[in-house]
Amino acid sequence: MRTPADNAQLALLLEVAGTPKPGNVDRHREYDDLRFEHFLAGSVGAGDGLRAAEADAAIGSAFEECVEGMSHQRGGNTQFGCLLNLVPLVQAAASNRLSPTGVQAVCRETTVADACDFYRAFEHVPVAVDDPPADLDLPDVRRGADAAMEIRERGLTLWEVMELSAPHDGNAREWVEGFPRSFAAAEEVLADEGTATERAARAFLRLLVEEPDTLVATQHGPDVAREVQERAAAVGDDLDRAAALAEEFVDAEINPGTTADLTAAALFVALERGWQV
Amino acid sequence: MRTPADNAQLALLLEVAGTPKPGNVDRHREYDDLRFEHFLAGSVGAGDGLRAAEADAAIGSAFEECVEGMSHQRGGNTQFGCLLNLVPLVQAAASNRLSPTGVQAVCRETTVADACDFYRAFEHVPVAVDDPPADLDLPDVRRGADAAMEIRERGLTLWEVMELSAPHDGNAREWVEGFPRSFAAAEEVLADEGTATERAARAFLRLLVEEPDTLVATQHGPDVAREVQERAAAVGDDLDRAAALAEEFVDAEINPGTTADLTAAALFVALERGWQV
Structure with a gap:
């Protein structure tokens, strides 16, 4: 039987293989500098960290180990957000x-x-983030380990970091809301x-309709994020129409990455609940 | 850094993602009952056995653990031959x-x-094998664990089993020849x-030209296996022509599986020798 860490790794692979997922790398689409193979290598590399999460390592350390392992490929950030979601889910399942x-x-x-x-x-990897909003009282994540002193002085837990980020970030919101x-x-x-x-593609399409994608909003602004949401709503569950939308979004480099992160989480939960592949 | 077990898992994934690989499941092609997702699940499931091989478990036991783990998906035998090759290679690398x-x-x-x-x-899985040739003095592999008594009485090692199989099987030949x-x-x-x-596709195409594929010979006879070899020779390294051949071979259910097994081994060695993905 697959363990929770195995199911998380399989969820990462099924997420990227899911097709068509408009704008994202999938089984049939990729970008010149972000290719399918980078996600395969990222999934393998995250294995040790996922197994650490399963073995009850601290969430932050297991996550950092996942991201470090994921980073050994030339596509840059492939699955940072997916792993942020999967690590607590793996630990909960275990x-x-x-x-x-x-x-x-x-x-x-x-x-x-x-x-x-x-x-x-x-x-470990360049994560696409904007300047922090003026009303967000947190150290800029781009400071990396340099932010540790401020984090410690203020006694901020990861839960509190996510709670403060939730209004601005789809993954953080999911994280604190269960x-x-x-x-x-x-x-x-x-x-x-x-x-x-x-099934992975349809899960992605449904999630894309629910809320504006955080990564699209970061990279192209809130208006484009809302437009992406409306375009996805018009496509619904129709994979042929989604394929046409995929061509268009890839050309425009519209990459709903946060929705992919939630899709990976959903696929993991489905596998844990008995989904047979 | 990826360990040998990680590189073996990545080799399995890159092998199946390699496209076009005429007749085999690849990133863009699959059969109704043997799909891309089955290979993803097989790669994840083999992880524990590959890590056992890396940690110096006995070759036979690590291989059996790989195959058992691989079997938890609905496609049947996805990577039996790949794993037979990868297990000793992982142990050698480790x-x-x-x-x-x-x-x-x-x-x-x-x-x-x-x-x-x-x-x-x-x-653990239905492996495509024929009746053993009349001149092959080995228990039929389809007897599974029931053959153990005969194996023990005759004192046959796995090396000897492979040596006897080598004239009939491309993987066994590779195994005993280093x-x-x-x-x-x-x-x-x-x-x-x-x-x-x-690169994975071109490695497959070149290997396909070198020798008739054992699985094709088993499933369609030696004449078809030679014809497949000749058709591959005519295609050479040209991936566009290989794509046309892929459509034809998938329609005819010609599945050069042994060549895929060797491709996975080649990709593993390349990764261990510093191939950056």
């Missing part, structure tokens, strides 16, 4: 707490050391029919 | 013996217990240019 309240408890137990390791993880969108999407994957790569 | 003579020494050290575990591995084709193909991968999935 301790029989894979429910919204269970994983929320795992997240709430994080410490100041976890926050420092989270910041350190930003040193992954409600991921758990709901997992149920849809389980109820869906068709191949795993089709 | 003990700084990754050369033809080094891996041959690893294989030569196998025992009767390794042979019994090799037979047991056939119980993987000469895999090491040569790895050098070509390192010298090649282009994306990882293109």
